[in-house]
Amino acid sequence: xxxxxxxxxxxxxxxxxxxxxxxxxxxxxxxxxxxxxxxxxxxxxxxxxxxxxxxxxxxxxxxxxxxxxxxxxxxxxxxxxxxxxxxxxxxxxxxxxxxxxxxxxxxxxxxxxxxxxxxxxxxxxxxxxxxxxxxxxxxxxxxxxxxxxxxxxxxxxxxxxxxxxxxxxxxxxxxxxxxxxxxxxxxxxxxxxxxxxxxxxxxxxxxxxxxxxxxxxxxxxxxxxxxxxxxxxxxxxxxxxxxxxxxxxxxxxxxxxxxxxxxxxxxxxxxxxxxxxxxxxxxxxxxxxxxxxxxxxxxxxxxxxxxxxxxxxxxxxxxxxxxxxxxxxxxxxxxxxxxxxxxxxxxxxxxxxxxxxxxxxxxxxxxxxxxxxxxxxxxxxxxxxxxxxxxxxxxxxxxxxxxxxxxxxxxxxxxxxxxxxxxxxxxxxxxxxxxxxxxxxxxxxxxxxxxxxxxxxxxxxxxxxxxxxxxxxxxxxxxxxxxxxxxxxxxxxxxxxxxxxx
Numbered sequence: 001x002x003x004x005x006x007x008x009x010x011x012x013x014x015x016x017x018x019x020x021x022x023x024x025x026x027x028x029x030x031x032x033x034x035x036x037x038x039x040x041x042x043x044x045x046x047x048x049x050x051x052x053x054x055x056x057x058x059x060x061x062x063x064x065x066x067x068x069x070x071x072x073x074x075x076x077x078x079x080x081x082x083x084x085x086x087x088x089x090x091x092x093x094x095x096x097x098x099x100x101x102x103x104x105x106x107x108x109x110x111x112x113x114x115x116x117x118x119x120x121x122x123x124x125x126x127x128x129x130x131x132x133x134x135x136x137x138x139x140x141x142x143x144x145x146x147x148x149x150x151x152x153x154x155x156x157x158x159x160x161x162x163x164x165x166x167x168x169x170x171x172x173x174x175x176x177x178x179x180x181x182x183x184x185x186x187x188x189x190x191x192x193x194x195x196x197x198x199x200x201x202x203x204x205x206x207x208x209x210x211x212x213x214x215x216x217x218x219x220x221x222x223x224x225x226x227x228x229x230x231x232x233x234x235x236x237x238x239x240x241x242x243x244x245x246x247x248x249x250x251x252x253x254x255x256x257x258x259x260x261x262x263x264x265x266x267x268x269x270x271x272x273x274x275x276x277x278x279x280x281x282x283x284x285x286x287x288x289x290x291x292x293x294x295x296x297x298x299x300x301x302x303x304x305x306x307x308x309x310x311x312x313x314x315x316x317x318x319x320x321x322x323x324x325x326x327x328x329x330x331x332x333x334x335x336x337x338x339x340x341x342x343x344x345x346x347x348x349x350x351x352x353x354x355x356x357x358x359x360x361x362x363x364x365x366x367x368x369x370x371x372x373x374x375x376x377x378x379x380x381x382x383x384x385x386x387x388x389x390x391x392x393x394x395x396x397x398x399x400x401x402x403x404x405x406x407x408x409x410x411x412x413x414x415x416x417x418x419x420x421x422x423x424x425x426x427x428x429x430x431x432x433x434x435x436x437x438x439x440x441x442x443x444x445x446x447x448x449x450x451x452x453x454x455x456x457x458x459x460x461x462x463x464x465x466x467x468x469x470x471x472x473x474x475x476x477x478x479x480x481x482x483x484x485x486x487x488x489x490x491x492x493x494x495x496x497x498x499x500x501x502x
Contacts, residue, residue, distance in 0.1 A: 025200040026141050033097055033193045034134045036186050037127050040104065041069075042166030045297045046316045047179035049305045054179070055113050059447060060231050063427045066298065067227055067420045068117045072124030073131075074416025075220025078268035079211065081132035086211065089137050090201050094194060096130030099123075101190025108183035131412075137201065167323075171316030179312075212268040214260050219269070222253030223417055227424040235431070273410060281469025282394035287414045288462035289350070289387065291422020292357060292455035296380065298423060299430065300360070300373070303448045307441060308369055321374045322381035329385025342390035343471050349387025350466055354459040356380035361452035365445050394470055422458065429454040 044051075044066060052062050084092040103126055106119035173181040229246030236243060261267040274280050304315040336345050356379025363372050395411040433450030434443045 022200045023141065025196065027138070029193050029196050029201060030134045030138050032189065033093070033130060033197075036100060036104075036189055037131055039166045039169065040123065040183070040186065042297075043170035043173075043182040045301045046167055046170035046312045047174045047182065048298070049302055050174050050179045050312065051116075055110075055116060057113060058235070060235060060427045060431050061113070063231060063298070063423050064117050065120060066294070067231075067423055068120040069124045069127070070294075070416045070423075071224050071227060071420040072121045072220060073127045074413050074420060075223060076125060076128035076216055077132065077412050077416065078219075078410070079213070079216035080128040080130075082211065082266075082268055083129065084133045089133050090197070092129050093133040093137055093201070094197060096126050096128075096133055097190050097194050097197070098126075100126030100130055101186050101194075102126075104183045104186035104190070108180040110180075167319050168313070168316040171311070171313035174312035210266050212260075212264050212266060215257060215264060215268045218253045218257035218260060219413070222250050222257060223420060225250030225253060227420055230421070230424040230428050233428055269410060269413075276398060277469045278394050278397050281465050282391055282397075283410060283414045284465045285346075285350075285462045285470070286391055286395065286411065287418035287421075288458045288465065289353070289391070290415050290418035291425070292353070292458040292462070293384070294419040294423045295426040295451050295455040295458075296357065296360070299426070299448045299451045302444065303363060304369075304373070306444045307363075307365055307448075308367075308373075318369065318373065319377065322377035322384075324381070325378050326381035326385045329382045330389070333386055333389045336386070337390060337393075342393050343466075345386050346390035346394070347463070347466055347471065349383045349385070349390070350459060350463045351383070352379050353383025353387065354456065354463060356383060357452060357459055358456045361449055361456050363445065363449055363452070365441055422455075426451040426454045 048062060048065070051057065051065060052059070057065070080092070080096070100123055103119050103122035107116060107123065110116035110119055170179070170182050173179065225246045227250075229243050229250060232240065232246065233243045238244075257269070258271070261269050261271050274283075300319075301315050304310040304318050305312065310318060333345060356376040359379065360373065360376035367373070392411060395414075430447035430451035433446045435446065438446060
């Protein structure tokens, strides 16, 4: 999930203080709160093998630990952003903090698989409220220009640190204490931010409006049904009644979403945003790209621990080659866009990621970390560092001021839903590739290799979309590069780690 900074109305700009009171404290509260969301989104990956063993998940069932979070996060993100405008951003910020912190405790305390999945879904609700509210409070507090630029830079830096640190912290805690510890640490952090926020953060004036609940529910339940059908097909077959029923229900709900948005007075997803080939191409590219990248993190960490014998800590550290070059490439991306244009940089980023993923998909039981994992990771990191800023720019190109918030929310929604649907598809592809008589190690290698080959195919399709829908449009200069949060999992023109734009 990534949230882009949207243009504001003249009234909002006029209401912004030139020198906000307690600016440092407010910025710290916003950044630390958002840090929790970023940290939890990446901390889960290095703990997955321990979760699978401790909670007795099947390989395909394990995908719901991540999908329950990203599906709800992505499906309710637009509604969460809209709620802040209508109810008040400070109020929604506090609600998001409380939900996220409480759900984190429930995840850490989960005694059963259904409890864990339900608590992850509740975390997704909290994140869908907290992520857009934190960025909205930042833009409402700091005036446009140098003040806001510095605040956004700090926000982006925190996102980058959180995403990279999450992989390592998750490994450390899983090694020394338990995978549960990474979720418990959110509870005291959330309480401290609630107390500090009540003292320093002021409420923003609420606006009138309506909630598009039907649209939000159709989006969330429709995608959930499709993902369930795809995952369930890996064990019961595509002709199984519940698989067919889930796919039909999901399709009907998504068709209902389109019909609802066409007539809703205040839709969360205005269909006019899809009138531009470039924006539509950017949304599809983002969905395919994130679908591929979630497979990269989900399956690579299992290969590192289950085949190469890495501990959770070593697995977290093993991603550092990607993180380092990702950060370096992201620092240069604005300069490259200024010289070559956004579209060529986007093409280069997707091609580099495609090459790295294809290389990584060739792993075997006898592969070495350096040549089979670390070197492909370098290409993947370079690709991510180059691709996300121009991909975001294309998704916000030529958007009217009235649709700026919805357009940035839609970028985030495709980010999260791509992760959810992609993981379901790749888990099914991986499960189908396992021979009946394979040993545990051979089965894992076959599953990982097939899933990463699926990620490679998704990136190839993303490249086709870029070339077919985006490259025929004019390239946008660096001034059009928008700041994201993660993304929320994305942030400005910084790196992307664990599917999170930094």
